[in-house]
Amino acid sequence: MDSFTQIVLGIATAEIVAGKKLQNKTFWYGAILGTIPDLDIVVGKFMSNVDGVAIHRGISHSLLFFLFLTPLLGRLIVKIERGKIDFKSASWMVFWCLTTHVFLDLFTSWGTQILWPLHYRFALKTIFVIDPLYTIPLFISLIYVWKNKEHFIRKKYVYKGLLISSGYLLLTCIVKLVAVHQFEKALKQQNIVYQELIVKPTAFNTILWNANIATVEGYFLADYSFFDTQPISFTYYAKNNVLEEKVKLIEDFQKLKQISEGWYLITENNHNLYFNDLRFGLLKNNPEHPQFAFSYLFVSDNNGQFIAKEVPKEKRDGKALLKKIFTRLKGN
Numbered sequence: 001m002d003s004f005t006q007i008v009l010g011i012a013t014a015e016i017v018a019g020k021k022l023q024n025k026t027f028w029y030g031a032i033l034g035t036i037p038d039l040d041i042v043v044g045k046f047m048s049n050v051d052g053v054a055i056h057r058g059i060s061h062s063l064l065f066f067l068f069l070t071p072l073l074g075r076l077i078v079k080i081e082r083g084k085i086d087f088k089s090a091s092w093m094v095f096w097c098l099t100t101h102v103f104l105d106l107f108t109s110w111g112t113q114i115l116w117p118l119h120y121r122f123a124l125k126t127i128f129v130i131d132p133l134y135t136i137p138l139f140i141s142l143i144y145v146w147k148n149k150e151h152f153i154r155k156k157y158v159y160k161g162l163l164i165s166s167g168y169l170l171l172t173c174i175v176k177l178v179a180v181h182q183f184e185k186a187l188k189q190q191n192i193v194y195q196e197l198i199v200k201p202t203a204f205n206t207i208l209w210n211a212n213i214a215t216v217e218g219y220f221l222a223d224y225s226f227f228d229t230q231p232i233s234f235t236y237y238a239k240n241n242v243l244e245e246k247v248k249l250i251e252d253f254q255k256l257k258q259i260s261e262g263w264y265l266i267t268e269n270n271h272n273l274y275f276n277d278l279r280f281g282l283l284k285n286n287p288e289h290p291q292f293a294f295s296y297l298f299v300s301d302n303n304g305q306f307i308a309k310e311v312p313k314e315k316r317d318g319k320a321l322l323k324k325i326f327t328r329l330k331g332n
Contacts, residue, residue: 001104001127003038005135009104010034010097011142015158017093020151021085026093027146029077033097036069037061037105049296049310050252054259061102062116070095107169109200109279119258125200126172132204137164172206179209182224186232187213192220198263198279203322208329210281212263219265219278227331237278237290240266247273247298252308256296265292273298275308283317291317 001009007030014022014030022029040060044052059065074091081090105112111123127134141161145154180199187194196214207227213220218238243266247253256275257264263278269289277294284291296308 001108001134002130003035005130005138006034006038006101006104007031008034008135008138008142009100012138012158012162013097013100014093015142015145015154016162017096018085018089019145019154019158021089022081023149024146025081027142029093030097033073033094034101037098037101048252048307050255050259050308053310054255057105057110057112057121059113059116061105061112062114063099063102064116066095066098066102069098104169107172121261124173124176125198126176127169127206128201128203130204131206133206134165134168137161137168172201175206176201176209178226179211179224183209183211183213183222183232186222186224186234189231190234192234194220200279202281202325202329205325205329208325212278214263219263221278221282223328225329225331227329230332233332237265240268243268243273247275247306250298250306250308252296252298252306256308274311283313283321293321 010033011027011030014026014033018029019026037057037060040055040058041052044055047055070091073094074087077090077094078085078087085093102112102114106114106122107124107127108129109123109125110129111121111125113119113121115122138161141157141164144157148154148157176199180197183197183199187197192213192215194213194215198212200210202208202210202223208223208225211220211222211224213222213234218236220234220236222232222234224232247266253275256277260277260279265276265278267274267276267289275296275298276290276292277296278292280293282290283293291311293313295311297311298306299309301307
């Protein structure tokens with residue numbers, strides 16, 4: 001999830017675990033601890049485009065890393081607070097602030113390597129990385145927590161915020177099941193034989209959903225809004241095996257192949273080869289040269305080796321995509 005949401009969740013978690021002992025200091029500790037797992041983004045800035053993406057939500061989001069970090073930060077907090085909190089309580093606060101961060105990320109499309117060093121990423125794909133309907137109730141509850149000093153009242157407000165936000169998170173799981181059923185029904189009606197189906201929400205809502213469908217020879221992409229009145233329409237993209245032969249020996253290709261979990265397409269435009277991660281949809285649906293949200297251009301470096309560079313996204317592309325989404329979610 002976005003940084004602000006993780007900060008809010010971190011504060012709420014710290015308040016539940018240590019609010020009685022630390023009072024409003026839980027806001028500082030919760031904000032810091034809730035942000036720590038995402039510092040891998042900062043580390044990634046000093047790496048190549050591909051390696052930076054590869055480490056995101058890897059070791060920094062793993063239970064093994066949290067078990068290592070918990071006692072160290074627990075002791076540090078005890079020293080800072082000088083007797084206001086014991087080691088056990090400080091350590092529990094650290095552990096749960098870090099762990100709830102990852103639990104929330106599990107519901108997004110990118111997923112996390114919570115069991116690192118295993119490579120598998122767990123992703124429920126029920127919520128977009130920014131969703132105000134989750135964040136706002138929790139944020140409002142923390143405003144009341146800040147204004148009150150009585151522990152019982154503070155805890156009551158935190159629980160209310162968490163109950164509403166968690167209830168919404170549960171609702172997204174149910175809504176996704178309905179969306180999955182609609183895609184499966186449409187695929188059956190249109191006699192499309194497929195190997196795998198993934199369904200995920202579009203930006204800022206749980207009304208419009210995207211689907212990626214893998215077949216032996218290619219992929220179908222589709223979207224479905226709960227306000228649709230027409231059948232689901234699938235767009236087909238054939239696997240470019242000939243183009244893939246040209247890049248299969250490039251190290252960055254092998255890394256991107258693993259990152260995308262096999263959901264990728266190699267395309268060519270003006271004699272340039274691109275790696276397209278299909279999991280996050282299209283920016284521009286050009287029949288001849290579709291532009292995906294995450295695309296990488298293969299270029300030659302100073303040593304003559306081919307590397308992958310992420311294709312930059314322009315602000316106008318993002319604005320156009322959001323406009324398209326909010327127009328489409330009204331129904332086809």
